[in-house]
Amino acid sequence: xxxxxxxxxxxxxxxxxxxxxxxxxxxxxxxxxxxxxxxxxxxxxxxxxxxxxxxxxxxxxxxxxxxxxxxxxxxxxxxxxxxxxxxxxxxxxxxxxxxxxxxxxxxxxxxxxxxxxxxxxxxxxxxxxxxxxxxxxxxxxxxxxxxxxxxxxxxxxxxxxxxxxxxxxxxxxxxxxxxxxxxxxxxxxxxxxxxxxxxxxxxxxxxxxxxxxxxxxxxxxxxxxxxxxxxxxxxxxxxxxxxxxxxxxxxxxxxxxxxxxxxxxxxxxxxxxxxxxxxxxxxxxxxxxxxxxxxxxxxxxxxxxxxxxxxxxxxxxxxxxxxxxxxxxxxxxxxxxxxxxxxxxxxxxxxxxxxxxxxxxxxxxxxxxxxxxxxxxxxxxxxxxxxxxxxxxxxxxxxxxxxxxxxxxxxxxxxxx
Amino acid sequence: xxxxxxxxxxxxxxxxxxxxxxxxxxxxxxxxxxxxxxxxxxxxxxxxxxxxxxxxxxxxxxxxxxxxxxxxxxxxxxxxxxxxxxxxxxxxxxxxxxxxxxxxxxxxxxxxxxxxxxxxxxxxxxxxxxxxxxxxxxxxxxxxxxxxxxxxxxxxxxxxxxxxxxxxxxxxxxxxxxxxxxxxxxxxxxxxxxxxxxxxxxxxxxxxxxxxxxxxxxxxxxxxxxxxxxxxxxxxxxxxxxxxxxxxxxxxxxxxx
Numbered sequence: 001x002x003x004x005x006x007x008x009x010x011x012x013x014x015x016x017x018x019x020x021x022x023x024x025x026x027x028x029x030x031x032x033x034x035x036x037x038x039x040x041x042x043x044x045x046x047x048x049x050x051x052x053x054x055x056x057x058x059x060x061x062x063x064x065x066x067x068x069x070x071x072x073x074x075x076x077x078x079x080x081x082x083x084x085x086x087x088x089x090x091x092x093x094x095x096x097x098x099x100x101x102x103x104x105x106x107x108x109x110x111x112x113x114x115x116x117x118x119x120x121x122x123x124x125x126x127x128x129x130x131x132x133x134x135x136x137x138x139x140x141x142x143x144x145x146x147x148x149x150x151x152x153x154x155x156x157x158x159x160x161x162x163x164x165x166x167x168x169x170x171x172x173x174x175x176x177x178x179x180x181x182x183x184x185x186x187x188x189x190x191x192x193x194x195x196x197x198x199x200x201x202x203x204x205x206x207x208x209x210x211x212x213x214x215x216x217x218x219x220x221x222x223x224x225x226x227x228x229x230x231x232x233x234x235x236x237x238x239x240x241x242x243x244x245x246x247x248x249x250x251x252x253x254x255x256x257x258x259x260x261x262x263x264x265x266x267x268x269x270x271x272x273x274x275x276x277x278x279x280x281x282x283x284x285x286x287x288x289x290x291x292x293x294x295x296x297x298x299x300x301x302x303x304x305x306x307x308x309x310x311x312x313x314x315x316x317x318x319x320x321x322x323x324x325x326x327x328x329x330x331x332x333x334x335x336x337x338x339x340x341x342x343x344x345x346x347x348x349x350x351x352x353x354x355x356x357x358x359x360x361x362x363x364x365x366x367x368x369x370x371x372x373x374x375x376x377x378x379x380x381x382x383x384x385x386x387x388x389x390x391x392x393x394x395x396x397x398x399x400x401x402x403x404x405x406x407x408x409x410x411x412x413x414x415x416x417x
Numbered sequence: 418x419x420x421x422x423x424x425x426x427x428x429x430x431x432x433x434x435x436x437x438x439x440x441x442x443x444x445x446x447x448x449x450x451x452x453x454x455x456x457x458x459x460x461x462x463x464x465x466x467x468x469x470x471x472x473x474x475x476x477x478x479x480x481x482x483x484x485x486x487x488x489x490x491x492x493x494x495x496x497x498x499x500x501x502x503x504x505x506x507x508x509x510x511x512x513x514x515x516x517x518x519x520x521x522x523x524x525x526x527x528x529x530x531x532x533x534x535x536x537x538x539x540x541x542x543x544x545x546x547x548x549x550x551x552x553x554x555x556x557x558x559x560x561x562x563x564x565x566x567x568x569x570x571x572x573x574x575x576x577x578x579x580x581x582x583x584x585x586x587x588x589x590x591x592x593x594x595x596x597x598x599x600x601x602x603x604x605x606x607x608x609x610x611x612x613x614x615x616x617x618x619x620x621x622x623x624x625x626x627x628x629x630x631x632x633x634x635x636x637x638x639x640x641x642x643x644x645x646x647x648x649x650x651x652x653x654x655x656x657x658x659x660x661x662x663x664x665x666x667x668x669x670x671x672x673x674x
Binding site for chain 1: 440462463464465468490491492496499500503518519520521522523524575576577623624627628
């Protein structure tokens with residue numbers, strides 16, 4: 001099977017740093033245990049990780065047949081076993097049928113609505129070494145952190161474009177972008193936007209409680225891959241290396257009072273069928289434990305990054321991605337499904353008619369460059385981007401395109417209570 | 418007879434017995450849907466009106482229509498009260514439909530919290546229409562709490578499955594003196610008609626219309642079905658035989674004194 005070549009050296013690193021980087025990459029014994037919590041990491045009592053891991057480990061998707069898939073599609077409600085069939089290679093010939101069913105489920109739960117939001121990266125400093133990520137601490141990129149004034153300028157430009165839901169993102173540096181800094185960003189964002197979500201490094205439940213009080217109500221954490229052995233080989237250094245602490249982030253966010261939580265694997269890092277199964281089961285089991293919470297799934301595929309433009313999602317082509325999304329929708333009809341600008345226009349236009357309920361627009365994954373991107377004002381000091389986006393449509397263009405498809409673009413469906 | 422067949426909510430008189438939802442479909446169609454439905458009441462989610470956009474839903478609703486803001490998004494009575502107050506501040510009037518859900522999967526209403534919220538909101542002067550799971554005790558508690566009507570669900574919201582709770586709604590119709598508005602799960606005009614035949618005061622529908630191929634036309638179809646069901650109810654339904662034919666010789670013919 002083809003593999004991505006993730007490891008890239010940078011001329012900007014000194015000899016000592018390079019040596020450490022290579023040791024981390026080549027010598028597994030130089031790395032810390034990815035299953036052991038680090039100091040200060042909260043441990044909660046939960047059996048969700050165990051349940052998801054057990055189901056994923058026992059999943060042999062090759063044993064499903066087209067008959068299993070047809071049977072699954074004939075059922076009124078989709079069981080876990082049905083979902084496994086829908087994710088299997090045997091389901092691929094039934095993709096159109098799955099799409100028809102998914103469309104019915106989406107329409108039943110969400111009508112014709114499609115929600116719009118935009119991400120705002122406020123800092124790209126990072127203390128982790130995740131080999132596929134543009135923000136990783138060994139990647140030689142321009143690092144930036146927005147000051148309060150800069151944040152406000154960016155937010156104003158975005159809000160003026162008509163966007164009312166914002167997702168605040170940071171790189172994973174607790175030193176350069178601490179919880180208080182993020183909290184201040186939330187407070188500011190609440191004055192410009194109706195809905196504030198976070199995609200930041202995992203924190204303890206008391207920190208989530210603080211961020212909720214600052215105005216955030218949704219927390220998204222990507223597990224990247226649910227294959228913990230593979231996870232270990234991709235996240236070589238930093239707090240992100242601790243697999244169970246990341247896995248339990250959404251549950252801590254719920255305990256901290258957040259209204260909604262988002263999940264995802266980064267498809268292409270490991271066996272995507274197993275990762276898709278685990279992502280959905282992560283939602284499924286948490287929903288049974290915390291039924292009042294709103295859940296959402298994303299489905300990002302690997303994208304090229306600065307200094308490594310060869311990164312690809314490998315065997316996860318659009319067909320497979322569509323299959324995963326249809327299976328998600330049929331299994332979990334009530335969850336929000338977000339499709340980001342990692343995907344191209346034609347795919348996003350198609351998938352909002354089937355399964356997706358939320359799309360980003362007016363996206364930049366860099367730091368402090370909305371003013372130049374939205375208004376054409378040149379600024380030379382922006383921080384570099386996390387990954388290359390594939391759909392550069394503005395909010396206005398996306399809004400119009402959704403309406404032209406006969407769907408209803410929605411900028412807000414939320415109150416902070 | 419038809420002209421005099423009106424009903425009241427919070428002292429306000431209504432002719433139409435079709436309460437139209439406004440979520441899940443394009444706003445340009447709302448006006449046409451209201452017209453075809455002949456609706457005098459339209460529900461709207463406060464969280465959807467909470468927008469700075471020019472496409473604010475309120476701009477699309479004709480002025481003569483009574484707004485029925487709902488508290489969707491509330492998970493507790495206190496949150497419902499906060500959302501209802503927001504609705505009042507937004508200029509949506511005094512009517513409020515209490516929706517309290519603690520389950521994001523089925524969106525079933527929490528009856529206990531709904532009773533609590535109803536009591537609190539009535540205390541603040543709202544005309545309260547609580548969305549409820551059709552349970553007789555809850556319906557009685559809602560009457561005691563001062564509700565203006567009760568809104569039992571026919572089947573899970575958005576499911577279009579019709580009167581799955583028919584027997585329980587009938588009990589509420591038989592025992593509760595407030596208007597009973599059948600809400601949620603009504604997927605076809607025929608189901609709306611059936612609920613009206615049973616004696617419902619009105620029907621609330623959203624998804625069935627929002628997901629129709631021709632939204633205004635479906636709104637019109639519901640209107641006709643609701644009117645037909647109401648007329649049937651007022652006329653006194655003819656005898657419907659459940660099983661087989663009636664015996665021509667009475668079973669009690671042997672009785673002598």
